[in-house]
Amino acid sequence: MKIDVKQCAAILSEKDNILILTHAHPDGDTLGCGFALCRALMKMGKICAVINADKIPEKYSYLYEDIAPIRFKQDFVVAVDVATPNLLGELDGKYHIDLCIDHHSSNTEYADNWLLEDVPAACQLMFEIIKELGVDIDKKIAQCLYTGLTTDTGCFRYDSTTAATYRAAAELIELGADNGRINRIMFETKSKTYARLERLALESMRFYENERVAIITVTQDMYKLTGSNEQETEALAPLTRQIEGVEVGITIREKSDATCKASIRTFETVNAAKLAKEFGGGGHAQAAACRFDCDVKEARRRLVEKCTEILNAAKED
Amino acid sequence: MKIDVKQCAAILSEKDNILILTHAHPDGDTLGCGFALCRALMKMGKICAVINADKIPEKYSYLYEDIAPIRFKQDFVVAVDVATPNLLGELDGKYHIDLCIDHHSSNTEYADNWLLEDVPAACQLMFEIIKELGVDIDKKIAQCLYTGLTTDTGCFRYDSTTAATYRAAAELIELGADNGRINRIMFETKSKTYARLERLALESMRFYENERVAIITVTQDMYKLTGSNEQETEALAPLTRQIEGVEVGITIREKSDATCKASIRTFETVNAAKLAKEFGGGGHAQAAACRFDCDVKEARRRLVEKCTEILNAAKED
Numbered sequence: 001m002k003i004d005v006k007q008c009a010a011i012l013s014e015k016d017n018i019l020i021l022t023h024a025h026p027d028g029d030t031l032g033c034g035f036a037l038c039r040a041l042m043k044m045g046k047i048c049a050v051i052n053a054d055k056i057p058e059k060y061s062y063l064y065e066d067i068a069p070i071r072f073k074q075d076f077v078v079a080v081d082v083a084t085p086n087l088l089g090e091l092d093g094k095y096h097i098d099l100c101i102d103h104h105s106s107n108t109e110y111a112d113n114w115l116l117e118d119v120p121a122a123c124q125l126m127f128e129i130i131k132e133l134g135v136d137i138d139k140k141i142a143q144c145l146y147t148g149l150t151t152d153t154g155c156f157r158y159d160s161t162t163a164a165t166y167r168a169a170a171e172l173i174e175l176g177a178d179n180g181r182i183n184r185i186m187f188e189t190k191s192k193t194y195a196r197l198e199r200l201a202l203e204s205m206r207f208y209e210n211e212r213v214a215i216i217t218v219t220q221d222m223y224k225l226t227g228s229n230e231q232e233t234e235a236l237a238p239l240t241r242q243i244e245g246v247e248v249g250i251t252i253r254e255k256s257d258a259t260c261k262a263s264i265r266t267f268e269t270v271n272a273a274k275l276a277k278e279f280g281g282g283g284h285a286q287a288a289a290c291r292f293d294c295d296v297k298e299a300r301r302r303l304v305e306k307c308t309e310i311l312n313a314a315k316e317d
Numbered sequence: 318m319k320i321d322v323k324q325c326a327a328i329l330s331e332k333d334n335i336l337i338l339t340h341a342h343p344d345g346d347t348l349g350c351g352f353a354l355c356r357a358l359m360k361m362g363k364i365c366a367v368i369n370a371d372k373i374p375e376k377y378s379y380l381y382e383d384i385a386p387i388r389f390k391q392d393f394v395v396a397v398d399v400a401t402p403n404l405l406g407e408l409d410g411k412y413h414i415d416l417c418i419d420h421h422s423s424n425t426e427y428a429d430n431w432l433l434e435d436v437p438a439a440c441q442l443m444f445e446i447i448k449e450l451g452v453d454i455d456k457k458i459a460q461c462l463y464t465g466l467t468t469d470t471g472c473f474r475y476d477s478t479t480a481a482t483y484r485a486a487a488e489l490i491e492l493g494a495d496n497g498r499i500n501r502i503m504f505e506t507k508s509k510t511y512a513r514l515e516r517l518a519l520e521s522m523r524f525y526e527n528e529r530v531a532i533i534t535v536t537q538d539m540y541k542l543t544g545s546n547e548q549e550t551e552a553l554a555p556l557t558r559q560i561e562g563v564e565v566g567i568t569i570r571e572k573s574d575a576t577c578k579a580s581i582r583t584f585e586t587v588n589a590a591k592l593a594k595e596f597g598g599g600g601h602a603q604a605a606a607c608r609f610d611c612d613v614k615e616a617r618r619r620l621v622e623k624c625t626e627i628l629n630a631a632k633e634d
Binding site: 155156157158159160161162163164166167169170171173174179180181183184187188189190191192195198199202203211238241242243244245 | 472473474475476477478479480481483484486487488490491496497498500501504505506507508509512515516519520528559560561562
């Protein structure tokens with residue numbers, strides 16, 4: 001059942017022993033959302049915890065380092081910033097999901113109750129929910145929410161960022177969010193291993209369709225060579241689209257099981273979610289992802305083929 | 318005389334035939350300020366114009382392209398975002414400056430009346446002044462002001478960005494500023510030639526002093542290979558310092574006369590201006606520059622030698 005912010009807060013207020021699920025390959029928005037909600041519920045005297053399938057990158061440690069891990073039998077399960085259950089990774093299928101709070105238009109409405117709003121970051125929605133819960137928003141909660149806002153908007157850069165997003169950021173700064181420090185961690189710091197990976201990734205970049213499509217390919221060998229890992233590939237996705245004239249930027253990364261995953265970034269001319277959907281994936285109009293059961297070269301070939309179709313179809317319109 | 322926003326608006330309301338000066342090597346903040354003020358004064362029925370010493374980069378054309386150039390004898394001169402008269406470049410000394418509107422703490426209070434406030438962008442201050450003037454702020458004015466806010470804060474990233482800056486951005490978006498498009502132009506667009514140059518520059522990066530110093534070298538050959546030029550090297554300077562653990566990031570570029578120039582970026586631990594001064598240069602604590610009468614390799618050797626001295630001296634302190 002679709003619910004609104006008030007109903008969502010009412011449901012959460014009633015429940016206890018709450019398990020919060022974030023998506024696999026956790027980013028700032030899913031983690032910010034999860035830990036902000038966890039902190040708010042803890043302030044209400046409830047037992048709760050955040051779990052996710054993968055290791056949380058070190059740079060997000062300030063979101064949760066003071067929260068002591070606890071074991072409890074959950075009575076209620078919430079998924080935050082999770083468009084479809086399979087994005088839960090290894091947690092998929094392990095829990096009955098009672099409530100889903102999300103901002104992806106590709107959301108499959110998989111929970112008993114779901115709250116879906118068209119905002120650039122799930123944390124913008126979570127901020128409204130926490131206000132509705134009547135919790136006194138402290139610095140730690142503000143840090144979590146600001147982290148989601150800034151990471152999912154590329155530091156308030158993307159087209160999807162609205163006046164309401166900026167206002168939410170202003171409020172969170174007044175509530176104690178350390179915007180300068182958070183943005184430096186998220187956007188101004190490259191690990192040495194990432195810097196090496198980025199160099200190889202840029203070398204792998206190929207252009208197609210009169211340089212309107214740019215594709216980076218990242219292989220397991222590149223992780224070995226650079227000491228980097230898959231988590232560090234997140235920052236590669238925007239690099240392709242930044243180049244003048246590129247309308248579709250794709251980063252394909254090889255998984256350890258020899259399958260691969262593509263992150264697609266586009267401008268208005270091409271719908272990224274539509275392209276991803278052709279391969280069973282999904283996402284937003286300008287940022288989406290899909291998986292392939294083949295190597296990076298074959299995935300690249302299939303993606304280029306589909307891009308050619310889409311760009312040519314657009315020409316004929 | 319130091320004045321406040323109300324006094325500033327009162328002075329501007331009284332005057333006509335107003336010439337607005339922006340600083341040399343114009344950036345988004347000085348231009349956004351100048352053209353926002355010009356548009357506001359024009360809406361009040363006044364004659365005014367914006368001038369500056371250098372060619373305005375093409376990417377800022379949306380700020381002014383609909384303003385027809387006019388000739389008139391100025392009765393009042395305003396400098397915006399100009400800390401000292403010598404930053405006017407070739408316009409320095411040509412005009413008596415009646416009013417200065419600025420946000421640099423290094424401002425030398427050179428005008429008859431001056432309005433100085435500690436805000437991250439001069440456009441944040443200009444927004445207050447234009448509101449005080451009672452002008453109906455249209456989309457074009459909002460575009461100008463948003464441009465200054467976003468460029469001087471690195472897209473709302475820097476530490477100096479406050480809740481008030483975010484609120485001003487929210488208001489400007491509601492007034493019509495096309496934030497997505499402006500940020501894309503300012504932060505998401507790399508020319509193909511720059512993208513190629515960046516790749517070679519990253520390949521040239523060398524680390525010294527236990528990877529606390531990172532140096533990029535750019536040669537004339539690299540411009541030839543990539544079709545790029547020296548103007549495009551400006552964006553390279555921050556790349557070195559972004560790498561985790563790097564305290565001194567240097568970009569050395571070969572000039573066409575076989576001399577070279579080094580741009581130094583540091584964090585708190587090393588004073589960039591002091592390092593530059595060792596070679597006859599200067600600048601700010603975290604961003605400075607100097608020149609060398611030798612090739613890039615020799616310049617690199619000299620800089621590394623001095624960095625070693627400075628880092629070792631700091632250790633002994």
